[in-house]
Amino acid sequence: MNWFKKGSKTEEDSLLKVIEQFKKSGDFIDFQNPQSPTHYWISYFGSLVDAEIIHRDILPYLNKSSFKKIEDLKAALPIENIVVTSDLGQIQQMMLTGSVLIRLNIADKQGLLVRAEMNKAREVTIPEEEFSVVGPKESFVESLTTNLNLIRKRLPIPELEIKEFKIGNLSKTRVAVVYISGIANEENINTALQRVGDIQFHQILDSSYIAQMIQDNDNSPFPQLIDTERPDRAAGVLAEGSIVILVDGSPHALIGPTTLVKFFSALEDYFVNWQLASVLRIxxxxxxxxxxxxxxxxxxxxxxxxxLIPKDLMATLVSSRSLIPLPPFFEALILELTIELLREAGARLPTKVGQTIGIVGGIVIGTASVEAGLTSNVLLIIVALAALASFTTPVYKMSNTIRMIRFPFLVMAELWGLVGIAIAFIFLMGHLLRLTSFGRPYLEPIYPPRIEDLKDAFVRLPFKMQPKRPVELQSPETIKFSEKAAKQKKDIDE
Amino acid sequence: MKKIVITIIIIAIVGYFGRIDKEILDELDIVTAVGYDSKSKNKIEATAVVPVVNPDKSISNKTITSIGNLSKETLYYLNKKSAKPVVNGKIEVALYSKQLAEKGLQNYIDYLHRDPSIGTRLLLAVVDGNVKKMLEEPFKEFDTGTYIQRQIIQNIQNGFIPTTNVHLFLSSYYTEGMDPVLPIIELKEKNINIKGLALFKGTKMVDSIPYRKMFVFKALHENIKNAGYKLRTTEKGKTEYISIQGIQTKKKFQVQNIHTSPKITLHLKIKGYIREYTGATVTANTVIKAERLMKDKVQKETVSMIKNFQRYNIDPLAFGEQARSRTRHWDKKKWEQQYKKMKVNVVVDVSIVEIGVVDGH
Structure with missing residues (x-):
């Protein structure tokens, strides 16, 4: 399998051998057109190229006139980026990504490569995970080019730089690191570029692969990079000085460095007025x-x-628990697991069936288990509310984490009561304090305390009050806009 | 890896063996009220009320009784008579029979004070009659302990019972120049009735104030925020009643010559409004008359009440504390001698702020 290696230049290799190897695949097409004035060989992967381009832009011109040299052909074709090369590695690489190879003779060492790759991408649709009622309704798709277009459209400035990598020795996935030079911190950029460049893996199927490989602490249950499907969110954080990583084939962009509170802020917070946004965040x-x-x-x-139980609540609790044979811990564990089961089943099944599962599980199992005396109705309400509350997290990966970290707390509560919960909380805080994202503190506006960043953390103050970029990102260009000019109100008469 | 395994093992060992005993809510007998009766010379009878929540959510009462020497011992014996462990964390009311109160409550309060699971907002009251009988009386809606607690709290907020709980009782017990008071309740026709106030010398009950004088006492003891008062007057040979509601009071002490011959002036300001008058119409004259009547009545009662305190040598109104906090070198012994002959001036100022929406002439 030496054709995997980029630019394999052993002497035995020749273009013919490469073609021979390609021919082993059923979708490889290699033929000579005898009817045309010039005899030529054309070869390509039928599954990679767009047949329309071949029939519209290549074959008619080839059949029209005769050519002596391959360079003449290059001038005749109405397609740009035509490469004439004898570099076997390049030929291999380009053919495998959808180029058409044209040779005049079968034994030619030189060939003409025309890009004709099929661009079958999903249409840009409405975001589903991060849906917002107000605001743009575009979401990233699987095509990197489209995604980059969605970002660049929002930031038409020359400083928006995109560094591309090819990662995965089998998948050759294009990974783009996007940042605004002069606004993003040099150190952050270097960290991101270095970490992405250093990835050694055979296959990258989604941006979450990259996220798991470049995050600071691999053993943490907390996601250290936000993943978003909204191009407006990506453009927004780029302008603040963050770095966005896009992966071909993944409709999710990664954002870093980030902090814990950012996971609980939805983009919609910026579309509604600041009072409402603050209330929603809290x-x-x-x-x-x-x-x-x-x-x-x-x-x-x-x-x-x-x-600790208020006296008025005691009767309710005691009466709801009086017939239950299980101790509170197992009662809670069973209910929590049931809810997790429902969630998992709902997520694995097609949407329509999933909804039914939710209703069946929620209503039937819930009521039945209360009536059967297995769980108390107070706990049922509590667990259902807790599940509901965990869905309010705007970032899906964070809501999964929240689902999970409840269980250690539950075990500690069973062992040591409230003291146990306090201990579990100390461990959690210790972990969060040590966590970093691209080397920047994860718990930032809280610790280290940064008053400036608190303006857009637990609450979102009006835009006018936030003339500076987040301290967290250490942007060299700290001022977002001139505060003075923003405050000036121009009279109609002027 | 080794580290993680060791950590898990340590957590498991400490977690499993380092636990405290579980007290699962529905497997406990949670006491809401305790009562103590004097049984014989050295024996007391402790009664505990445990609310039983039935599966249909109605609450019924269970009382457990035991006889012993000390209050702690008797509470411990309660466990013997119950199917579930008896716990003290939710005791809201502690009741003592009058005989016990006259003997002194020191032993019985010490226990409530010492147990960390019992809050210091626990209410104390003296019962005129049999405590056990009172606690065995079922009340609808609540269990007996909660019922009594609610009634006392209600009367502290809107009635004439001075603010009371274990903390305040102990505080006035330990403060020099101050003596505690407790409400006296009784069971009257299947209802809890507030009978008066028990006056203590130390922890021994020495005297009591009847219910009708409790308004004046509370006004002197603390600031009243909302209370009612009734006046009797004669108008054209007919007995008429004036009801004054929404009474707010403020008191102020003025202490003079603390070291030589102390003299205390008590300023009492009463504000209220007329809500009911059985006579013809409320006129400006009626208002002035009501003010004067109330002023005279309160003054008279105050003076006689304080005379009574001086006779028993008790100081529930904390004159001593007032004097002590205003000077250096306050001598308790000297003060106690002076207290009996001390002159107390009472200046009462009553003002009726409104007479209701029906306008007089």
């Missing part, structure tokens, strides 16, 4: 805390701290 953060802690707290309090 709501989301409360929801996440609630989602992680409420079941463990239920278990801890029912197991160890009956004193």
């Amino acid at each position: 709501l989301r953060l409360i929801a996440v805390t609630f989602s992680i802690l409420v079941t463990p707290i239920y278990v801890a309090i029912l197991n160890y701290h009956y004193e």
Whole structure:
């Protein structure tokens, strides 16, 4: 399999041998056209090239007139980027990505390569994971070119730089690191370029592969790079000084460096007014805390701290639990696992069936287990609310993490009650404090405390009050816009 | 890898063996009220009320009784008579029979104070009659402990019971120049009735104030935010009643000559509005009359009440504390001698701020 190697130039290799090897594939086409004035050989992968280009832009010109030299042919074809080469490695590489090889004689060492690759990409559609009611409705697709176009359209400046890599010795996936030079921090760019360039893997199927390979701590349950399907979000963070990584074949862009609170901010926060955005952000953060802690707290309090239960609630709790044979921990564990099962089943099944599963599971199993006396209805409400609250996280990967880290808390609550929850929380905070994203602190506006960045963390203050780029990103160009000019109000008369 | 395994093993060992005992909510007998009766010379009878929540969500009462020497011991014996462990974390009310209160509550309060699971906002009350009988009385809606607690709290907020709980009781017990008070309740025709206030010397009950005088006491003891008062007057030979509601009071102490012959002036400001008058119409005259009537009545009651305190040598209104906090070198012994003969001036100022929406002439 020496044709994998780029530019394999052993003396025995010749163009004919390369063609011979290609011929082993059923979709390789190699023929001589005897009817044309000039006899020529044309060879390409039928599955890679666009037949329309061949029939419209190549064959008619070849059949029209006769050529002596291959360079004449180059001038005659109405396609740009035609390469005439005898470099076997290049020929191999280009044919495998959808070029057509034209030779005048079968034994020629030189060939003409015409790009005619098939561009079958999905249409740009409405974002599904990060849907927002207001704001743009475009989302990334699987084609890198389209995705780059979606970003560049929003940032028509020469400083927007795109560095491309080919990663994966089998998949040869194009990976683009996008940043605005002069706004993105040099160190961050170098980190990103170096980490992406250093990736050694055979196949890259999605941007999450890259994310897992370049993130700072591989053993952390927390995602250290935001993945987004919204080009507007990508363009937004680029303008703040972040770095965006796009992968061909993946409709998700990676954003880094990032912080924990950014995972809880939706792009919609910037489209609605700042008061509403702040309320929604706080709501989301409360929801996440609630989602992680409420079941463990239920278990801890029912197991160890009956004193903490308000007297009016006690009757409700006792009566709902009076017939249940299981201790609170197992009761909670069973319900939590049921919810996780439903979620997993719903995610694996086609949309229509998935919805049915959700309804069947939610209503039937829930009510039945309460009626059968296996779980208390108070806990059912708590677990359902916790599940609901975990869905408020705008980034899907983070909501998965939140689903998961509830279980250690649950175990600690069972073992040591509220003390256990506190200990689990200390471990969590310790972990988060040590975590970095592209070398920048993950817990940033909280620790290290950066007052400037708090303006766009738990709350989002008006745009006017945020004239500076986030301290976190260490942008060399700290000022976003002139605060003075923004504050000036021009009168109609002027 | 080795590190992780060791960590997991340590967590498992510490986690499993380092646990405290579980107290699962529905497998406990949670006591909401305890009561102590004097049984014989050295024995007391402890009664605990445990609410039982039935599966249909109705609440019924269960009382557990045991007899012993010390209150701690008797509470411990309660466990013996229950199918589930009896826990103290939710005790809201502790009741003591009058006989016990007269003997002194020191032993019984110490336990409530020492147990960390019992909060210091626990209410204390003296019961005139049999405590056990009162706790065995079922009330609808709530269990007996909660019922009594709610009634006392309600009367602290809107009635005449001075703010009370274990913390305040102990604080006035330990403060020099101050004596505690506790409400007296009784069971009257299947209802809890607030009978008056028990006055303590140390932890021994020495005297009581009847319910009708509790308004004046509360006004002198703390600032009233919302209360009612009734006045009787004669108008053209007929007995008429004036009801004054929404009463707010403010008191102020003025202490003079602390070291030689102390003299205390008490300024009491009362604000309220007339809500009911049985006579013809409320006129400006009626208002002035009501003000004067109330002023005289409150003053008279205050003076006689304070005389009574001085006779028993108790200081529930914390005159001593007032004097102590205003000077250096306050001598408790000297003060106690002076207290009996101390002159207390009472200046009452009543103002009726409104007479309701029906306008008089």
